[in-house]
Amino acid sequence: EAQVTQNPRYLITVTGKKLTVTCSQNMNHEYMSWYRQDPGLGLRQIYYSMNVEVTDKGDVPEGYKVSRKEKRNFPLILESPSPNQTSLYFCASSSGQGFFQPQHFGDGTRLSIL
Amino acid sequence: SQQGEEDPQALSIQEGENATMNCSYKTSINNLQWYRQNSGRGLVHLILIRSNEREKHSGRLRVTLDTSKKSSSLLITASRAADTASYFCATDPKGSNYQLIWGAGTKLIIKP
Numbered sequence: 001e002a003q004v005t006q007n008p009r010y011l012i013t014v015t016g017k018k019l020t021v022t023c024s025q026n027m028n029h030e031y032m033s034w035y036r037q038d039p040g041l042g043l044r045q046i047y048y049s050m051n052v053e054v055t056d057k058g059d060v061p062e063g064y065k066v067s068r069k070e071k072r073n074f075p076l077i078l079e080s081p082s083p084n085q086t087s088l089y090f091c092a093s094s095s096g097q098g099f100f101q102p103q104h105f106g107d108g109t110r111l112s113i114l
Numbered sequence: 115s116q117q118g119e120e121d122p123q124a125l126s127i128q129e130g131e132n133a134t135m136n137c138s139y140k141t142s143i144n145n146l147q148w149y150r151q152n153s154g155r156g157l158v159h160l161i162l163i164r165s166n167e168r169e170k171h172s173g174r175l176r177v178t179l180d181t182s183k184k185s186s187s188l189l190i191t192a193s194r195a196a197d198t199a200s201y202f203c204a205t206d207p208k209g210s211n212y213q214l215i216w217g218a219g220t221k222l223i224i225k226p
Contacts, residue, residue, distance in 0.1 A: 004156075031212070042218040043157075043202070050212060058213060090156055099144040099164075100206035100214055105156035 002027045006091050006106035013081060014114050021076045021109050023091030029104070030096030032074040033058065034066065036087040037108075043090070049074055050096055081113045119217055120203060126223040133190040135220040137203030138183075144206040146179060148188050151200045151219070160188075160201075193224045 004025045013019055025032065033048035035058075045058030049068040063085055065077040074093075078085060088110050092103040121136045137146070145164045149157040161177045163170045163186065170177045176189040190197055200221045204214040 040218070043216040045213055048212060056212070088154075092157075100147070100212075102147060102159035102162055103149075103157070103204075103214070105158070107156045108154065110154075 002104065004091055004093055004104050004106040006089075006109050008109060009107065010110045012112040012114065015082055016080050019078050019081060019111075021078075021089060021091075021111070023074045023076065023106060024072050025074075025091075025093040025104065026072065027093060027095075027104065028071065029093035030071070031101075032068070032091065032093045033103075034064070034074070034076045035090045035092065036060065036085075037090060038087050046076070046089075081111075083113045085111065086113045087111060120201070120220040122220060123218070124221045124223070126225060127193060128225050129193060129195055131193055133193050133197070133222055133224075135188045135201050135222070137186045137188070137217055139186075139203075139205045139207075139215070139217075140184065141205075142181070142208045144208055146177075146186050146206070147204045147214070148175075148177060148186075149202045149204065151202065153199070157202065190222075193222075195224050195226050198222060198224045 007022045030051045034046040035043045037043050044060045046064050047066040049055045090108050091106045094101040094103045119138050147162045148160040151157045161172050163177050163179045174191045179186045200219045202219045203217045
């Protein structure tokens, strides 16, 4: 089954404790991205990647890091989480051919930073 | 950056009625996509309409695109309780740096 898998689904942690949210897709997609969703603000893009070893900042990259060492994986790293990073996070992927293709989303990671 | 705006922000209708949601955007686009999000879940792609298309259908969904007005509408006919969700439009602006631009969404509630 074609899918985007995020882990963990839920995480409560404390300020300053490094954490990683993993994202993996099995569709051989070139394009992957991370979003955060906050009430009243809609989806905001954090980082995206056009292919292996190619990443770029989205609209709200501060406080986040990503890497794309393999095509299928695109982890999101919070080196020193702060309470303002409490949010619902989504990973998405799509084929990178031509114009934007339909995005496939993971089920989300609800992150609470105390 | 946000360029899409959905209207209305919330819509509550009776089961069986039609639901119409609108999306406006600011710059020229390559395509426009509609997505559905059930509460707390990931977004699911519904329809993609290209800038040279005016109307597209998928089952009970009908999407129109008016590039002169920079707007799109999503019509759900014969609504069902299972259509209760938030609906988002996303645009692929011409010349964009490989970023989809998302609206804030319309929350649709179908009353049984």
